[in-house]
Amino acid sequence: MAFISSGYNPDKPMENRITDIGPQKYDKFYPPVIAKNKGKWLYHEIIKPGVLVHVAESGDEVYTVRCGGARLMTVTHIREICEIADKYCGGYVRWTTRNNVEFMVDDKAKCDALITDLEGRKFDGGSFKLPIGGTGAGVTNIIHTQGWIHCHTPATDASGPVKATLDELFSDFQNHRLPAQLRVSLACCLNMCGAVHCSDIAILGYHRKPPLLDHEYLDKMCEIPLAIAACPTAAVKPSKVTVGDKEVKSVAVNEDRCMFCGNCYTMCPSMPLADQEGDGIVLMVGGKVSNRISMPKFSKVVVAFIPNEPPRWGTTTATIKRIVEAYAAGANKYERLGDWAERIGWERFFDKCELEFTHHLIDDFRDPAYYTWRQSTQFKF
Amino acid sequence: MAFISSGYNPDKPMENRITDIGPQKYDKFYPPVIAKNKGKWLYHEIIKPGVLVHVAESGDEVYTVRCGGARLMTVTHIREICEIADKYCGGYVRWTTRNNVEFMVDDKAKCDALITDLEGRKFDGGSFKLPIGGTGAGVTNIIHTQGWIHCHTPATDASGPVKATLDELFSDFQNHRLPAQLRVSLACCLNMCGAVHCSDIAILGYHRKPPLLDHEYLDKMCEIPLAIAACPTAAVKPSKVTVGDKEVKSVAVNEDRCMFCGNCYTMCPSMPLADQEGDGIVLMVGGKVSNRISMPKFSKVVVAFIPNEPPRWGTTTATIKRIVEAYAAGANKYERLGDWAERIGWERFFDKCELEFTHHLIDDFRDPAYYTWRQSTQFKF
Amino acid sequence: MAKHATPLLDQLESGPWPSFVSDLKQEAASRAKNANNVEFQVPQDCVEDLLGVLELSYKHGVTHWKHGGIVGVFGYGGGVIGRYCDQPQEFPGVAHFHTMRINQPGGKFYTTEFLKNLCDLWEFRGSGVTNMHGSTGDIIFIGTSTPQLEEIFYELTHKFDQDLGGSGSNLRTPSDCIGAARCEYACYDTQAICYELTQEYQDELHRPAFPYKFKFKFDGCPNCCVASIARADISFVGTWRDDIKIDQEAVAGYVGGEFAPNAGAHSGRDWGAFDIQKEVIDLCPSQCMKYEGGKLAINTKECTRCMHCINVMPRALHIGDDRGCSMLVGAKAPILDGAQMGSLLVPFIKVEEPYDEIKEVIEAIWDWWMEEGKNRERLGELIKRQGFQKLLEMTNIKPVPQHVQEPRHNPYIFWKEDEVPGGWTRDINKFRERHQR
């Protein structure tokens, strides 16, 4: 493995340096039918799950075939996508904001051929490479984060639970039977790298043990004042500790004030939180971001904890499935999950989804908590 | 004016002392028709504004005539009420939870005579002594507090603004033309001695100048630590001040953090807030306490400040009248003021009531403030 | 002629609403005349001076009363609010002008005999000026001097079998709606329990042992005519668990226009013919009603007992038979940390003598609050500070979804060590075996 230079000269980093050029300009990448009709689209239709047609003022049409994808993608897979795009789409392709792949063609016949091709592609393990779906009143791809594949703070994996959940919900990826769109998201820790806090169903990795303290190294590896300042509950305080026969500067954690957010660990590697028994999943439901009918809203915590169960996170996926089925059975047409829960009342939501209500679900975080308690005699038995 | 003893012996306070006997037992004071039919009422009807009939399972009826009253009442006035009750009601009378007087009779004929009598009674100054009204979809008596008649912390008077407002709203005290009941309340300072924070219209006395500091006396008259602890914004700090040629212990106030709540003054008389130019009225609207249709809710601040204008508080009463008329014109049947404002949107509320929206009306008090800003693109131009 | 000119106040004599100025003037005149030869125990012209000092406030735009100082009756920590005028030379009649709180009877029913006795006493030993009633519910005697406090108390207790109400860091005078006495909506007897608890907790009412004030209020149904939800540390609001009783014939009477909707509450305007669909079915917050084929049906399981349909058709609909109350806790005015409404703690509890179950809840709350509450910290603020979960724990009440309007949206769950397998004590070196630095 010989080092091959790009032309970059480490001794003269500024030589020929090109910086601040930004991304490629978007319109260089528009397929011709898009370039021509941009801003002049009249309406669209979902021909069947995963397949859309948009019709322009000019009469032009663009057919879009949306395919699911693990967003963790190798170059081999991307090359295969390119190959398909070259074959059917004039060398253009796009990704959606939820990590689906969209192939666009400008006539119906090409579209049918494309679909047949896509449906046939499978990985050796048996899963689809590019399943068609993700439109309309169904489930689409799960927005997610890095998890155990790359991050240092996760309380659960990302790609694994997502794969397991989407296997469970797969039929709804290819169907429009739900009352409205249902957006599932996953974040592997409280940092919530995504819009997880406003999802119909959010899967959240959560720690439950206060940080370990690596006293011997703490002062060497961390800036103690930063670690202290990082804690939102002021649980971290400076301390002196005897390690062996030396007294070292370190920190102490008031464990009863710790909410396991991991901020201290972000600032200081000598305060790890992760723990096999402690870590697991919180389920939140009923959030949304669109302004349609109701205003955007936060997801609410409905299951305080489910242990990590790799590789298939069975309890998590079964619980999600139960929620989806209860929603499908109970909600009105166009009604998002959160709107349904609010209409029937959260007391009914727990009944219908067969979820246990525990004290953890009652807000106790700062002043706004009060507004989530019930200041009324209006409730259902 | 010779001192006349009750029998109490100051030297032996415990002699014959009777304590802890509580109030009179309620049922000693029930009119016979009430005693007989208690718990067995079937339905009621408002025959006309201020006049109710309740019908019992037994077939018995009780007619109630409700009369407004300044709740500040002298014994002369109470004796007149007793005289009426003796004449028509067998010597029974009651007050409502909103300081109205209720005369009850058990047949219609007595009721008519009673009404005629009441309608004729006026004070020398010309106002009614016992105007009939206060029922149904109208305005009833204004709940209020002590104001300048007795309290040490008010930012406005109570009885005066209440009289002025009820003169302005008088026709609605005797009419059922409003969409629903409309409850007006007044509190003369932030302590809000009443349910003012949940009223359709709340008139609130408010200071706008930080406390004066009577340094010379402060340490003598107050417990400095209590004054410091009283401040909800931690604006009060201990300090040393030179008065004349003496250094005295006192406090300092961080004026930018002061919200003029008067808590420090409650704990320490050497920190008065009252000021002719500073003090005045805040108007809040849209609160309610009943659980009917919508849940109870807080009133919202819609006018940040109106100067005190004794004796008739013209701007305040005119503003209230404008709000009532806009509500009467715009709301649906059964719709409380707050429900109306929420249905049409607060942006429309300000239009329709011709009120100016100022920065003061945007919440900036602690974390929950965030939840009152608009997290949506849903709004009206 | 009046002792003080009151040109500003005089302007409040006109207009239809009863004028407190006119009333005060008639009292002043009555005292001046003293037709019954009362031996006034406080200055005869105190009402004149009250008008005078009020006129001065109208001129100055500020109050002329100052702090009370501690006055009261022996052995009680409440029931009296001390008050002094800050211009005693000019208004000697009100130089000392304390109020006394007299515990009102349930439902505020009176015999004129009792009232007249009070009037006589108060004319004799005080200013003759009252509030009927104070915001908490008491009869307020406005204005007497320190020496008269014991005298009045003595006469009240000895002659009239009547005690003072609360003030200070006490249980405050409980109060109730008229309820079963004259209201068909009452789900329990508000007067009975209000009286019983007032008697049971006389010690708490008169002797300050609490961190701050504490209030009970009793509403017979969710209409909340005593506004308990807005202003009681514990509000008791009547409710029921079974079906709303429907008299279909009477429903037809409303639909047919025979009966006025809402008992005539909307008679001041022509709202058009009664439309049961629009006015009842569509406004039901839980959308649990149907009117089909001339029959009204309610799905009890989904009903939130908001009272609307019953209010609109009181002849046709009646509250259920399995009655009791909901208990909500923590309501209070804005000082210090913002106003609160009561939060639902006990969704349903029977209201039956001797009220033992209810007393258990009350006392568990007090134990916690007296243990943990800071000086001048209301129950609502303690709940906010330590959390609703803590309240449930201390009252031994199982968390149910009814406790929340919605579950928390922040996931910041404070797990306790014993809830987490393996506990919190871990060995960094063991961790480092699997995770190098």
Place this chain on the structure above:
Amino acid sequence: MAKHATPLLDQLESGPWPSFVSDLKQEAASRAKNANNVEFQVPQDCVEDLLGVLELSYKHGVTHWKHGGIVGVFGYGGGVIGRYCDQPQEFPGVAHFHTMRINQPGGKFYTTEFLKNLCDLWEFRGSGVTNMHGSTGDIIFIGTSTPQLEEIFYELTHKFDQDLGGSGSNLRTPSDCIGAARCEYACYDTQAICYELTQEYQDELHRPAFPYKFKFKFDGCPNCCVASIARADISFVGTWRDDIKIDQEAVAGYVGGEFAPNAGAHSGRDWGAFDIQKEVIDLCPSQCMKYEGGKLAINTKECTRCMHCINVMPRALHIGDDRGCSMLVGAKAPILDGAQMGSLLVPFIKVEEPYDEIKEVIEAIWDWWMEEGKNRERLGELIKRQGFQKLLEMTNIKPVPQHVQEPRHNPYIFWKEDEVPGGWTRDINKFRERHQR
């Protein structure tokens, strides 16, 4: 044969959803085979080791990655996230395994040519594993070593005219919905402004000068397909001010069953015949629609542009012509003080080149935040700390009722001295002239 046994991960190869494990395995195999004789600049078996370390995490139930340390390219403060494995001996191929963020093109449109170039580069100088795309929007190259960072950057800029995205206390890579490119609902050209602002603020994007991260996201309409409201310090959401355009004939088409409602989004279930009253009129949040006599009418003044009716009948209803966007500020994830959604700051602003008005707002916000924001304090938290009123003051925007969902319910108004006649300086002795102690 695989370098590491992965019995747990293998179970994720079954099931219909695309298996990332299968994909990683195919990549591992491809690198092992190296059909094109690539001179891999990072370990050829790094994907095997990635599978291995992931399997270990599946066994241990915890991550095996540790803190990054500061790595990057010269002169930039962002674009690279350092990452090291905590078991480097066992998995040397991923001992150093940094990610690079490549600023994605607007709307995430690509030519295959460009993509293939990126693939070649990343196979050659990195692991060949990517995220398409990261949550902020970037193309994420997962896994390379420190020396390769500059090489990749050099090739990207010199060969592909392509820059890195943001990380650190920088402007983050802005991102947009597909908008006008293929969507009839777009109220402005999301790609154009996203590109323009990305270019304009390259310095802010690459060189950390902010208290913390800062994000722009561009949604063409209130459907919010890039979820800007949930996760952008400034979200730009398209809207309009004039009438929704109604094609009555097409409305009739929907009513008659000729067109599928909501463009066929509900085709998976039989919801019965389309009922315009129930499905559109009754669901309109502002109740501003009427369907009478076969004509649809919308009261524009009351419409809140929620998109529902347009979504249901895209052939019949079209957004207005007076278009622009709303700007909302402060959205962020829960760390530290709780999640926020964007709060409406600018109800309406035109989105037209050169976007000067918009830039003014942005820069006023930045000036304030850079002046007042604490280290690691997001804009949303600063707004919470100093108040929305302060934000309006600093951006010179007039307060309007549109800014609030409801006016404050606490009356705790912090008046400023210059707003109060007479100011705050008062003389206690003068006060005492009127008010004795």
